[in-house]
Amino acid sequence: MPAPDPSNDPDAAYDVVVVGGGPAGLQAALTLGRMHRRTLLLDSGEYRNAPAEHMHNFVTRDGTPPAEFRAAARVELAGYATVTVREAAATAVVPDGAGFRVEVGAAPYAGSAGGPPALTARALVLATGMRDTLPAVPGLEPLFGTVAAVCPYCHGHELSGKHVAVLGNGPHVARVAFLLERIASRRTVLADGADLEPGVRAQLDAAGVAVRPEPVKELRRSATGATVSFAEGPDEEVGGIFVAAEFAQRAPFAERLGLRMLASGAVEVDAMGRTSVPGVFAAGDMAHTAALPMPxxxxxxxxxxGLVAAAAADGDLLARDHPA
Structure with missing residues (x-):
């Protein structure tokens, strides 16, 4: 039987607090539970892939709705007596002696007014993810996660044989268009009123990728995917749209803890998920190693x-408990 939830105790002490209930945090909690570490998973209920109807490119889970994946993970975690899952957000994470004090509240990453209960942790695994900011194109946001996406590896195959648009005007548009060359029947770059770099335009022309330079007036859902309307010229009917979103840390803890960051906006970690602050580990798309070009x-x-960061946290605690 799982142990009773002790997280209402203001003096509750954990080996590890995992902040974030997405795939990285869920796996970290599972790994720690299997090592019988006293673990608290804090899940704010905010997930980067919440708009997506299905997740893909995950062996045995291809096409699974994200909510179904999270629910199945929760069932598995319930079988581990040392793991507590709490549907609440961390509101503050502060170094405290050899560990950390974690304040918990109801609102995602809100302030701590009202004195939320403080928990202590010997180590932290941050898995709070990133937040996407989409281009300010009318109609794009309601399509995001279904007709519109950011990753051809995750959502490209479902557009097989369709006319696919790439929205944007940076150097990335050619790469995305080329990734789709074996998938889409037609490819069109929507430059949205900007001039593409001459080299990028030459690459697209050579590969037979159409370019619509006019400003995009509106995107509307249609029977085949989406209708793209322009400031001038005819509409385009497309089956799907790929777009480059700007992203930033979803939670403020990396900045507040003074973690070293990379130019991408992600937390810098080593191969084991260790951050620049001892006792703090990071996992998921909020973090990556400098050897990779992006998260x-x-x-x-x-x-x-999440598995790697949890194993590193367990090893760190082991070294503290049994110094050489």
């Missing part, structure tokens, strides 16, 4: 990094 934003890699 690998997929459910499978997030879960894998």
């Amino acid at each position: 690998m934003a997929s459910v499978l890699t997030a879960a894998a990094s």
Whole structure:
């Protein structure tokens, strides 16, 4: 039987507090539970892939709705007596002696007014994820996660044989269009009123990728995917749209703890998920190693990094308890 939830005790002490209930945090909690570490998982209920109807490119889970994945993980965690899952957000994470004090509240990453209960942890695994900011194109947000997406590896195959648009005007548009060359029947770059770099335009022309330079007036859901209307010229009917979103840390803890960051906006970690602050580990798309060009934003890699960070946290505690 699982142990009773002790998280209402203001003096509750945990080996590890995992902050974030997405795939990285869930896997971290599972790994720690299997090592019988007293673990608290704090889940704010905010998830980067919440708009997506299905997650893909995860062996045995291809096509699974994200909520179904999280629910199955919760069932598995319930079988581990040392793991407590709490549907609440951390509101503050502060170094405290050899460990950390974690304040907990109801609102995601809100202030701590009202004196929420403080928990203590010997180590932290941060798995709070990133927040996407979409281009300010009318109609894009309601399509995001279904007709519109950011990753061809995650959502490209479902558009097989369709006309696919790439929205944007940076150097990335050519790479995305090329990733789709074996998938889409047609590819069109929506430059949205900006001039593409001459080299990028030459690459697209050579590959037979159409370019619509006009400003995009509106995106509307249609029977085949979406209708793209422009400030001038005919509409385009597309089956799907890929877009580059800007992303930033979803939670403020990396900044507040003074963790070293990379130019991508992600927390710098080593191969084991260690951050620049001893006792703090990070996993999922909020973190990556400098050897990689960007965070690998997929459910499978997030879960894998959660396992690694949890194993590193367990090893760190082991070394503290049994110094050489």
